Amino acid sequence: xxxxxxxxKRFGATQALREVTVTVEPGTVVGLVGHNGAGKSxxxxxxxGLIRPDAGRxxxxxxxxxxxGRLGGLVAASFDxxxxxxHWSAITAVRVTASLAGVPxxxxxxxxxMVGLADVARKRIGQFSMxxxxxxxxxxxxxxxxxxxxxxxPTNGLDPVISNDLRRWVTEHAARxxxxxxxxxxxxxxxxxxxxxxxxxxGEVARDAATAELLDSHTVLVRVDQPETxxxxxxxxxxxVESLPGETIRVLGATTDEVGVIAARSGLVLRxxxxxxxxxxxxxxxxxxxxxxx
Numbered sequence: 001x002x003x004x005x006x007x008x009k010r011f012g013a014t015q016a017l018r019e020v021t022v023t024v025e026p027g028t029v030v031g032l033v034g035h036n037g038a039g040k041s042x043x044x045x046x047x048x049g050l051i052r053p054d055a056g057r058x059x060x061x062x063x064x065x066x067x068x069g070r071l072g073g074l075v076a077a078s079f080d081x082x083x084x085x086x087h088w089s090a091i092t093a094v095r096v097t098a099s100l101a102g103v104p105x106x107x108x109x110x111x112x113x114m115v116g117l118a119d120v121a122r123k124r125i126g127q128f129s130m131x132x133x134x135x136x137x138x139x140x141x142x143x144x145x146x147x148x149x150x151x152x153x154p155t156n157g158l159d160p161v162i163s164n165d166l167r168r169w170v171t172e173h174a175a176r177x178x179x180x181x182x183x184x185x186x187x188x189x190x191x192x193x194x195x196x197x198x199x200x201x202x203g204e205v206a207r208d209a210a211t212a213e214l215l216d217s218h219t220v221l222v223r224v225d226q227p228e229t230x231x232x233x234x235x236x237x238x239x240x241v242e243s244l245p246g247e248t249i250r251v252l253g254a255t256t257d258e259v260g261v262i263a264a265r266s267g268l269v270l271r272x273x274x275x276x277x278x279x280x281x282x283x284x285x286x287x288x289x290x291x292x293x294x
Contacts, residue, residue, distance in 0.1 A: 001025055002047060002075075002148050002179050007056035009042055016042045017053070018203045024148070024179040029170055031194030031211070032183040033284060038200035040183045044150050047181065048077050060148060076101075077150035078141035081133040086126025090117050093125065094139050101144035111143045114169070116162055131157035142169065149173055151182040155189055167193045191215070191280040199287050206287050215278045220251040220259050223272035233262050250276065 002024040009017040017039045024030045032040050045051040046058045049065045058065045060075060068074065084093050094108050112118050115135045120128075125136060134157045141149060151170070155163045170193050174180050184190050190197065197214055199207040207214065224230050227249050231241040240252040251259055256273050263270050 001059075001061060002181065003057075003059045004043060004046065005057045005059070007043070007046060007053040007058060009039075009046070009051065009053050015203050019056070020200075020203070020205055021056075022198055022205065022208065024181050026147075026177050026179050027174055028195045029174045029180040029182060029193055031190035031197045032181060032200060033185075033187060033190055033197060033280070034200030034206075035288065037202075039203040040200055041152060043200075044077065044152050044181065044183055045079075047148070047150055048075060074146060075148040075150065076141045076144050076146035077152070078137040078154055079152050081125065081128075081137035081140070084125050084136070086124065088125050089122045090125060090128075090136050090139070091121040093136055094143055097140045098143050103144050107143055107145075111139045114142065114165075115139045116165075129157065131159065131162075134158055135162065138166065142173075145173075145178075147178050149178060149180045151180070151184075153184055154182065155184060155186050163189065187280045187284060197280065199284060201288050207283075211280075214283055215280065218253050218255070219276040220254050220256050221248060221272070221274050221276050222251060222259055222263070222270065223248045224263060225269045225271070229266070230259075230263055230268055233266055234259065237262065248272070 004020055004022045007017055007020050020039065020043060022030070022043070032043070034040050042051060046053055047065065052066065060068060091108065091112060094112060098105065098108050109118070112121050115138050117135050117139060120132070125133060128136065134154070138154060141151065154166055158166065167189070170180050170182065182190065182194065191211065194211050197209065197211050198205055222230065224247060227243065227247050231243065231249050234241050234251055234254070239254050242250040244250055256275055260270065260273055
C-alpha cells in the first residue's frame with residue numbers, strides 16, 4: 001500500500017504541494033489528474049524517493065520510503081526515457097534495470113516483446129521517436145512486476161494499439177493485488193482504467209472519489225409520448241425536470257428504475273430511458289473551475 005500522509009513541498013516561492021493525503025490500496029488503480037503545475041509529478045517523485053516532503057510522510061507497506069533503501073521489486077516508475085544514455089540500446093536499458101532489481105534475464109526478452117520492442121531491441125535509444133522512448137520507459141517499469149507501479153503520462157506518443165494494451169496491462173497488474181498510480185492529461189484513458197480518481201488543483205486534493213461515484217450524474221433522459229404529463233408526475237415526486245426537443249425530458253436526482261415505474265403506473269409509453277453519464281472531462285472542468293475544496 002502506498003500512502004501520502006499530509007505531505008507538503010515548497011520550491012522557493014512556489015508551494016507545490018499543501019497537506020496532500022492520498023492512499024493507493026492494493027488491487028486498485030488510482031488516476032491522478034490536474035492542470036500542469038497542480039503537483040502531480042512532485043507527488044509521484046516522492047513515491048520513489050526522488051523528492052522528499054517538507055512535511056508529512058510517504059510510506060510503502062507502512063515503512064517510510066527513505067528507510068526502504070532498495071526499491072527493486074517493490075515499486076517501479078515510468079517517467080521520461082529521454083534521460084537514459086542515448087547510446088544505450090533498449091535491451092541494455094532493460095537488462096540494467098532487471099539486474100538492479102534482481103530480476104531473471106528471461107524477463108528481459110518477455111517485457112520487450114510485451115511493449116512491442118523485440119524487433120528493435122538493439123537499436124539505440126537516441127534514434128527512437130517519442131512513442132518508442134515511451135515504450136522503453138514502460139518496459140523499465142514493468143520488468144520487475146512491482147507491487148506498486150507508478151506511471152507518469154504513460155500514453156504520450158503511443159499509438160492506439162499499444163495504448164489499448166497498456167490499459168490491459170494496468171488492469172491485470174492491479175487484479176493480481178498490486179497498486180497502480182497513474183497520472184495523465186488523457187482523461188478518457190484515466191476514466192477507462194482507474195477505479196479511483198484524485199483531482200489535484202494548485203497543490204491540493206480537490207476531489208478524491210471512486211470513479212463510478214464521481215461520474216454518476218443521477219440524471220435520466222426520457223423520450224416519452226406525453227412528456228408534459230410525465231414531467232408533472234415527476235415534479236409531484238419532488239424531481240427537477242427539464243424539457244428537451246423531440247419529446248424528451250431530463251430528470252435530475254432520479255434513477256431509470258424510478259422514472260420507469262412512475263411512467264408505467266400512468267400508462268405512458270416510454271420510447272427511450274437512459275442514464276445520462278458524466279464524462280471525467282466535464283467533472284474535471286467543474287471541479288477546477290470551482291477551486292479546491294477541503
